[in-house]
Amino acid sequence: MKAVFLDRGSFPRDLSIRFNDTITSYVEYHNTLETEVAERIMDADIILTNKVVISRKQIENSASLKLIQVMATGTNNVAIEACQEKGVRVQNVEGYSAISVPEHTFAMLLALRRNLVPYLQEVQSGAWEKAEFFCLMDHPIKDLSGSKMAIIGSGQLGKQVAILAKAFGMEVMLVERKHQTDIRNGYVSFDQAIQEADIISLHCPLTTDTKNLIDDIEFKRMQNHALLINMSRGGIVNEEALVRAIESKQIAGAAFDVATQEPMPNSSPLFSLTQSLNFLLTPHVAWASQGAMEKLVQIAINNIHAFVESK
Template structure:
């Protein structure tokens, strides 16, 4: 009988149907690093949303056959060790309709300067105004006719592109940074930075993509440009971005992710109190519909592995 342990069930706030094969199920709201080995000691299948499963953990888990990641990114699982030990790894794909919506929420809030206008009303400036409006600098910018650069051309990137086109934006798909050749449907990485009025990061965190946006890359962007990161926090240098926002190198940024989550040790970005920066606590993926799709995929991935028709395999 398969023994399934969900290490951090608390992050998936929708019902999960039971797998269609004999099994023993154990779940925990969350799991600390030092509890991983104890809780997976007898497990044949581990499910993890964001709890890391490292090489040190895997060395003490000889019964483990499958790690089903309840997310798209698998950077918190030591995939190389899993491959070496014959442990399968699956993830969920094309499941979140809310990430593109959240990205555009950030884009619209920044381009329309909504935080500043909200403060105008909350602070009473509109009520005291002699005219019928209060205009705040910088002037809001339309999306129609603007260029939307996308780094990370997967399902989410394509969905963001579709929304951008609906607003009348021109979409540029970035080629990989440092690529020797540029594919026909892509634009060189540096050109995308230089041309984009809005730049959206949606790629996974890998050794290749880690720190891809730093001081030099930010200086390539137009001064009126905004940057939105709904991918992974490690894609950009937070100190460099904070400096760029303070000095007006770019006009604004919207982030749903930070390098350290939760940011218990702080972040240069969290110290900024200005309307051209919006930070949300890694919630772009959350919606009722998205979570229901994710939950079904997780169980389907587990069933597929056990019943001999694996799907969404990473390893």
């Protein structure tokens, strides 16, 4: 079996990737352009990809392809229907970031709620030295305890976020799918959650159903002190609508780790918000703690070995 990793450079070099003897040939590329995919997977039995897109045409033209191992949770970079038609298995990796992403969620949330960024800037600028009293209180500080958090996406990540939220003394609302009228036990309707939540945290995949899940209509229904957290995928929130919501103060702020286009260009609507003190943006690193990456790679390798041995 030959395995090819198309974007090995998306992981640190010191992260070990080793296969057993069932993989007789292994080739890795730092990164792969769209125009290079077809040639590089031509004789591959197994493809490893983090974010490189595998299209229908590339799948149909691959001679020996049997497995695509996505080195992430989301599989939206693979033409799934084409794989099903050709009998190519697609495997993702779940559960590896169940600590990293929820911790990043609360790091961002605490930074917003306690206005950490502007306070850090005031210390750096020397404003504290000039203060009349022993402390500076130019920016409001709010506790998380007692807040209502709506969690959209109740998989492993959403459930872990709920555990942390309860530990902070927050009230948790698990949110039913949008437009769903049959509400599951323990859930609240999407519309109710959007209107009542102090904090809305997104942990769902990007699909045709969740694209632009949060748009102008939803922002207008939110409370004006609400915060929106997106550690999931770009495209779930309409970015232009987010700009309008923050600039018009329809919501109090937002924290994102993702963008619709990644790497995010400076022409992105999100970039225009990066100078705002009530908007935080990190470059898709919520998943990337050392422990999470090590776990991801080990799960993926085990998945590949299990597939090969089952054949």
